[in-house]
Amino acid sequence: MGLTRLNKIIADAGIASRRAADQLILDGRVSVDGQIIIELGGKYDPEISDIKVNGESLKINKSKTYLAFHKPAGIISTMSDPEGRPNLGDYFADRNDRLYHVGRLDKDSEGLILLTNDGDLAHRATHPSYGLEKKYLVEIEGEFNKGLSDQLLQGVRLEDGLARAIKVVHARAVSKTHHWVEITIHEGRYHIIRRLIESLGLQVLRLIRLDFGPINLGEMKAGRHRVLNSQELTNLFTLLNIK
Template identity: 45%
Template sequence: MDLNRNNERGRPRQEERLQKVLAQAGIASRRHAEEIILQGRVKVNGEVIRTLGTKVVSTDRIVVDGRLLSIPQNDYAYYLLHKPTGYITSVTDPQGRKTVMELMPKIPRRVYPVGRLDYDTSGLLLLTNDGDLAHRLMHPSYGVEKTYRVEVGEKIPEQALKRLEKGVLLEDGKTAPARIREVSPKGRGSLPTYEITIHEGRNRQVRRMFKAVGFPLSTLKRLRFGPLELDPSLAPGAFRTLSKTEIQHLRRAVKLT
């Protein structure tokens, strides 16, 4: 695509990769934005773009699925949602299942989930239109930690706990070392409860780890994501905006200043 990248004074305009611009505009995560481009759903100045890495400037006319893209300038939104079970972590679902976006119908800006929580998993979910931050939070090289609370049907022996800590072999490779501790409540009828902290983000990883050592989970809930913690007072299905301090801590965690 041959675009004039100079302004009327002859200075080059600021260029950005197209998939990054789509992510920053809240269209999708950067990875999903690449899929949208490859599917031929994006036009720049009237031309269908299918090449990843195509660069655009702020004056380019970008259309996605027939809709003109409005590129925000430093107009980011950040939300912390207490995801309940029974919802999928997606913007839309072809199968018609309930999505987490249905819990946030009146927010002023379009955002998307950072990472995933399974249909049967509850807890802390971050949603934003800050593409750079979302990309880094999900990238394994930044080692962002996630802490989950799990309940199992019986007490896990020390040997199995050590296997979880050292890493267990799954069908997609051995997991990285994890931290785990028992936090079982006192009293009759309570299920053995543990907290596990990992920094990977494989599909259904925590469930698969416990199943691999012979202890399938009864419940799974995410309590922490990087520096963010789930508010005890935030009811399932409720959400709130992040504070400036929380946003700064998140950006520092992935070396964004």
């Protein structure tokens, strides 16, 4: 494997993102061959050195896993839960590799979420500087018209700053006060879609993520997952500038 930056080794092992790995190092929670490392930037060969995080030796992932999962409503976006609530990890308990989710969907939302043991990809895919687009299908109660659509595109002032949609498509009107709308955004602030819709005086009845960057939910049923294909990975790596 050769000499590799310590934070990348930790990320590749599925422990944390590179940024979080840097913090683990600064906190004195990483050792190499028995010596605590507290300076960033060091390079080591994980096939030769004994690298430990919190006293536990790393298991080096020589193969990477990239999955698309259709999260059902009612499932929290964590790989485990101390309170025993249904979570993502329940669907992958039989796997040996350590997976973690890329971004989140709130408990009541459903749709596409990515899972991987590639810490570098997970970090980049959720970092604002890469601005991966995410498309949602939203069931709305209330009167929705072009004026409200334009408002979403121009931007809405929320308590944590301006937020706006990149694209808004009125998919279907069930009735005058019941609509399905596709909304595309490039950020991942907490409950951002719900807050955008509610700021317009409307109510979200259902929220489904259809796309995460170049990855599409397709016809996959809730609770099922699939391995990303080579073209999807190529497209994702290109957008995230991963060589």
